[in-house]
Amino acid sequence: KLESIPNMKIGLTIDEFINQVNKIGLSIIGQTQDLVPADKKLYALRDVTGTVESIPLIASSIMSKKLATGADAILLDVKWGSGAFFKTVDGAKELAKTMVKLGNNLNKSTKAMITDMDNPLGKAIGNILEVKEAIETLKGNGPDDLVELCVNAAAIMLTQSNIASTIEEGKAMALNSIKDGSAFNKFRLMVEAQAGDVSYIDDLNRFPVAKNIIPVTSEQEGYISHIDALTLGVEAMHLGAGRKTKDDVIDYTAGITLEVKPLDKVNKGDVLAYLHTNIDDYQDIINKVRKAFTFSKRQVEKSPIIHEIIE
Structure with a gap:
C-alpha cells in the first residue's frame, strides 16, 4: 500500500x-x-x-x-x-x-x-x-x-x-x-x-481519485450489528484495489470507504459506504456490498478490538 x-x-x-x-x-x-x-x-x-x-x-x-x-x-x-x-x-x-x-x-x-x-x-x-x-x-x-x-x-x-x-x-x-x-x-x-x-x-488532495465514486445506500433501518470484512475485501478487489490473478494491475485509487460502523443507527436511504473505482460495471458490486451489512433492532454489545495479549 x-x-x-x-x-x-x-x-x-x-x-x-x-x-x-x-x-x-x-x-x-x-x-x-x-x-x-x-x-x-x-x-x-x-x-x-x-x-x-x-x-x-x-x-x-x-x-x-x-x-x-x-x-x-x-x-x-x-x-x-x-x-x-x-x-x-x-x-x-x-x-x-x-x-x-x-x-x-x-x-x-x-x-x-x-x-x-x-x-x-x-x-x-x-x-x-x-x-x-x-x-x-x-x-x-x-x-x-x-x-x-x-x-x-x-x-x-x-x-x-x-x-x-x-x-x-x-x-x-x-x-x-x-x-x-x-x-x-x-x-x-x-x-x-x-x-x-x-x-x-x-x-x-494531491493523491489521484477514482473516476467513479458511488454511494451504497441502506434499504432498511436499524442498528449495524456486523459488517462482513471478507465480502468488502473481495468486492474492493473487483473494483480494482487488488489482484484476481498475478498478472492484474492494481488500481491504487480503487476501494471502499465506510460511512457507518457497528453500533451506528441507520435510516432507510442513508449512505452505508462509497465505492471508488474506474470501472463502469459496478451494479452487482453495489448489491453485494449492501448485503455485507447486518442490521439489528437494538444496539449490540461492542466487540473488543484486542481480545488478548499473548506473551
Missing part, C-alpha cells in the same frame, strides 16, 4: 533497512530476495504439498523475517475473523503462541495481540484510501477503532523497549506523539528517507 505514494521505495536491502532504522528510528520494507531467501522456496513447497495452513510452517515463515532483521523486541498482530486467515479466535491464538514461543526461545522479547478482523478495521479499504486514513490517524483524525489498536500496540512496544514502565504510560506517550505532531513528522521523515514524494503526505 505504501507504494501508492509516488516514488516510495519499499525494496530496501537489509543493510539499507538497518542503516535507516539507526539513523531515523523507523523503516517499513517488503520482502526482498536477500531477506530469508529460503522462505520463498519453502512456501512453494507448502503450496504443492497442501501444507499452506500448517501452523508450525506459518509461524516459522513469519518469525524468520522478524528475526533476520535483528530485532530485540517483536510485537505481532494476529487477526481473526471473516477478513483474516484464521476465522476463529482459537486458530489465531494457536499461531500466536507458537510464534511467541519461537521468539522467546531465541531471547527476543516477543508478544502477540489477538485482534478482531471480523469487522473491517477503520473506514478505508484500498491502497491510497488506507494510506490517507493512516496519515489522518497520525494527525489525530483517525477512526476510533484504528486509533485504539495503534495506541495499544505502541504502548506494548514502548514497554518492551523499556521506554515506558506501564501500558498506561505507553498509551499516554503514544497519544501525546499524535497530539504534538511528532508521530506524523516521523512518518513523513520515513517516507522522505525511502524516496517517497512527501508533497503527497503534506497535501492529501
Whole structure:
C-alpha cells in the first residue's frame, strides 16, 4: 500500500533497512530476495504439498523475517475473523503462541495481540484510501477503532523497549506523539528517507481519485450489528484495489470507504459506504456490498478490538 505514494521505495536491502532504522528510528520494507531467501522456496513447497495452513510452517515463515532483521523486541498482530486467515479466535491464538514461543526461545522479547478482523478495521479499504486514513490517524483524525489498536500496540512496544514502565504510560506517550505532531513528522521523515514524494503526505488532495465514486445506500433501518470484512475485501478487489490473478494491475485509487460502523443507527436511504473505482460495471458490486451489512433492532454489545495479549 505504501507504494501508492509516488516514488516510495519499499525494496530496501537489509543493510539499507538497518542503516535507516539507526539513523531515523523507523523503516517499513517488503520482502526482498536477500531477506530469508529460503522462505520463498519453502512456501512453494507448502503450496504443492497442501501444507499452506500448517501452523508450525506459518509461524516459522513469519518469525524468520522478524528475526533476520535483528530485532530485540517483536510485537505481532494476529487477526481473526471473516477478513483474516484464521476465522476463529482459537486458530489465531494457536499461531500466536507458537510464534511467541519461537521468539522467546531465541531471547527476543516477543508478544502477540489477538485482534478482531471480523469487522473491517477503520473506514478505508484500498491502497491510497488506507494510506490517507493512516496519515489522518497520525494527525489525530483517525477512526476510533484504528486509533485504539495503534495506541495499544505502541504502548506494548514502548514497554518492551523499556521506554515506558506501564501500558498506561505507553498509551499516554503514544497519544501525546499524535497530539504534538511528532508521530506524523516521523512518518513523513520515513517516507522522505525511502524516496517517497512527501508533497503527497503534506497535501492529501494531491493523491489521484477514482473516476467513479458511488454511494451504497441502506434499504432498511436499524442498528449495524456486523459488517462482513471478507465480502468488502473481495468486492474492493473487483473494483480494482487488488489482484484476481498475478498478472492484474492494481488500481491504487480503487476501494471502499465506510460511512457507518457497528453500533451506528441507520435510516432507510442513508449512505452505508462509497465505492471508488474506474470501472463502469459496478451494479452487482453495489448489491453485494449492501448485503455485507447486518442490521439489528437494538444496539449490540461492542466487540473488543484486542481480545488478548499473548506473551
